[in-house]
């Protein structure tokens with residue numbers, strides 16, 4: 001993989017050496033994975049353990065333990081996700097979904113919760129999951145109905161969650177629930193082995209995610225399982241998803257780069273009408289459009305991450321722009337790559353066919369493309385409408 005884009009001025013020498021080291025590690029460890037090994041989630045768990053064993057997960061948490069200003073290096077996360085996705089979709093799932101699950105605790109958890117969970121996450125012994133979506137509340141996450149009733153020194157949780165990645169496998173669920181007392185939302189750290197949790201069904205999806213629907217039936221949690229203050233849960237969920245967005249864009253960028261590399265190789269090697277198809281101008285136009293899309297996505301993704309890291313706040317707008325543009329563009333690039341492969345592009349199990357299935361969900365999770373449009377338009381119209 002060409003790492004030239006990492007020469008951009010908003011990436012430091014440290015980022016460049018992270019990319020080179022990680023790429024060298026992914027080649028023997030991840031490159032052989034097809035990326036389809038989703039299923040029961042065991043493959044993703046093994047990769048997560050490998051990532052932990054090799055120490056890569058330390059780059060996914062704030063370096064400082066100072067809770068007042070946890071400093072997460074989002075550019076490192078984008079690099080790890082881009083290069084993982086380039087290798088294999090399942091590697092990206094194995095890296096990103098546990099990270100999404102641990103972030104609420106890393107950024108908003110009490111010192112006790114952080115001491116309990118962060119070392120286990122870093123050593124690959126804790127698979128965390130992020131449980132916000134419900135059958136009746138996806139894009140409109142503020143309308144969740146899972147309830148939290150005060151009971152002595154704790155709460156009792158009841159409800160149904162769906163689309164939870166690592167559902168049925170997670171050791172820890174970060175559950176967002178509505179407080180019966182106030183109507184606000186709170187985030188709770190719920191033990192994956194809690195007997196009040198029941199897996200209802202696995203959902204068989206196109207990308208290698210292990211997702212499903214599950215219930216909490218009278219799940220008792222003590223007050224010290226609250227993440228942040230009661231009533232802060234929605235803010236926590238939105239802050240975490242916003243941080244996640246540039247990294248989703250980075251993973252989509254990894255898919256796009258891989259699709260482009262595959263298409264270039266194919267176009268040079270495949271002959272039609274007496275010459276390599278790369279010499280036909282309509283094929284060249286596709287390759288050129290891919291190159292433009294890859295560059296533009298990279299600039300927007302790493303701009304958003306740079307804004308975050310350099311102390312200026314990551315704005316909802318730049319996070320949404322990075323996610324929206326990169327995921328939509330990646331889908332187009334993968335589609336064009338598949339077209340360049342002709343019939344071979346739709347043969348099940350080929351790299352471009354897999355990329356086509358894997359990239360599609362990126363336009364849906366972490367806020368659909370429509371929701372990203374709303375976030376951007378709200379900012380464009382701020383103070384005007």
Ligand SMILES: Cc1cc2nc3c(=O)[nH]c(=O)nc-3n(C[C@H](O)[C@H](O)[C@H](O)COP(=O)(O)OP(=O)(O)OC[C@H]3O[C@@H](n4cnc5c(N)ncnc54)[C@H](O)[C@@H]3O)c2cc1C
Pocket residue numbers: 130131132133137138139140162163164165205207209211361364365366367368369370371374
């Ligand atoms: C593979 C995968 C993994 C996931 N992992 C997780 C996870 O780990 N944890 C978790 O909590 N959730 C997870 N999700 C859920 C994901 O976040 C939701 O699917 C997403 O937020 C969309 O919600 P929905 O599916 O209910 O669609 P809906 O909200 O029902 O939306 C349906 C359609 O209506 C559109 N729409 C809705 N509102 C508007 C509006 N105001 N204006 C215009 N259009 C609108 C949407 O854009 C979409 O096109 C995952 C989903 C997938 C597919």
